[in-house]
Amino acid sequence: MTSTATKPRGARARAAIAAKTLRTDRWWFAPLITVVGLSAWVAYATVRVFMHKWYWVDQYHYLTPFYSPCVTDRCVEGSSHFGSFLPGWWIIPDAALTLPFLLLFRLTCYYYRKAYYRSFWLSPPACAVPDGHKSYSGETRFPLLGQNLHRYFFYAAAIISLINTWDAVLAFHSPQGFGFGLGNIVLLVNVVMLWAYTISCHSCRHIIGGRLKHFSAHPVRYRAWTFVSKLNTRHMQLAWITLGTLAFTDFYVMAIAAGWFNDLRFIN
Numbered sequence: 001m002t003s004t005a006t007k008p009r010g011a012r013a014r015a016a017i018a019a020k021t022l023r024t025d026r027w028w029f030a031p032l033i034t035v036v037g038l039s040a041w042v043a044y045a046t047v048r049v050f051m052h053k054w055y056w057v058d059q060y061h062y063l064t065p066f067y068s069p070c071v072t073d074r075c076v077e078g079s080s081h082f083g084s085f086l087p088g089w090w091i092i093p094d095a096a097l098t099l100p101f102l103l104l105f106r107l108t109c110y111y112y113r114k115a116y117y118r119s120f121w122l123s124p125p126a127c128a129v130p131d132g133h134k135s136y137s138g139e140t141r142f143p144l145l146g147q148n149l150h151r152y153f154f155y156a157a158a159i160i161s162l163i164n165t166w167d168a169v170l171a172f173h174s175p176q177g178f179g180f181g182l183g184n185i186v187l188l189v190n191v192v193m194l195w196a197y198t199i200s201c202h203s204c205r206h207i208i209g210g211r212l213k214h215f216s217a218h219p220v221r222y223r224a225w226t227f228v229s230k231l232n233t234r235h236m237q238l239a240w241i242t243l244g245t246l247a248f249t250d251f252y253v254m255a256i257a258a259g260w261f262n263d264l265r266f267i268n
């Protein structure tokens with residue numbers, strides 16, 4: 001390694017290091033696995049959203065979260081819990097009211113920002129590894145300035161989690177009345193994980209415990225903030241777990257709807 005003093009920039013000079021990075025560990029592995037994981041998920045979700053079939057199991061009232069709520073006039077009978085008022089054009093997702101907000105919620109999420117800034121934009125790909133770009137403007141200009149809207153997408157995501165919860169409740173159905181099967185467990189686990197991810201959001205933590213001068217004067221908010229803070233330390237894991245539960249729930253509902261296998265029923 002050779003190292004010489006650079007021309008001072010501002011008040012301080014920095015060492016010029018010829019090597020791109022001095023790291024010898026597998027620093028590239030995390031960005032690589034992030035690119036592979038996120039690309040695979042986006043490809044699967046895109047295919048499913050525009051497939052326009054196998055999203056509803058009429059017998060048990062299972063609705064995949066990728067089509068919830070189903071609001072186009074193409075939605076099959078029984079799957080529209082909130083009306084079907086949009087035209088059923090191929091390019092319009094059947095859950096056109098919710099998917100854009102969910103996409104924006106995840107795109108502006110503090111964890112995902114770190115993930116795709118590092119892996120897709122190489123900005124920078126890892127600590128002590130040079131940025132892939134010559135200039136850096138942070139999130140001070142359009143379009144990245146829009147990342148500040150994350151707190152508002154949090155409210156939308158919370159409402160959508162309520163809708164997903166309602167879907168999971170409606171799914172306790174069978175042709176005989178009340179029913180319970182493996183599909184219910186899949187839907188419930190997905191909803192619990194979605195709530196865990198949503199309330200572990202940094203904006204949620206601030207909404208619950210921010211701007212308070214004295215926690216002692218707000219014991220309920222303090223307890224809620226403590227709970228959310230614990231979840232918040234697992235935000236990255238929850239971000240990935242919910243990608244998994246969403247895709248698995250959708251696949252399970254698709255498989256039952258397509259008749260690839262039958263739902264395992266415990267009651268009715």
Ligand code: FES
Nearest residue numbers: 109110111201202
């Ligand atoms: S910070 Fe990730 S969802 Fe809000």
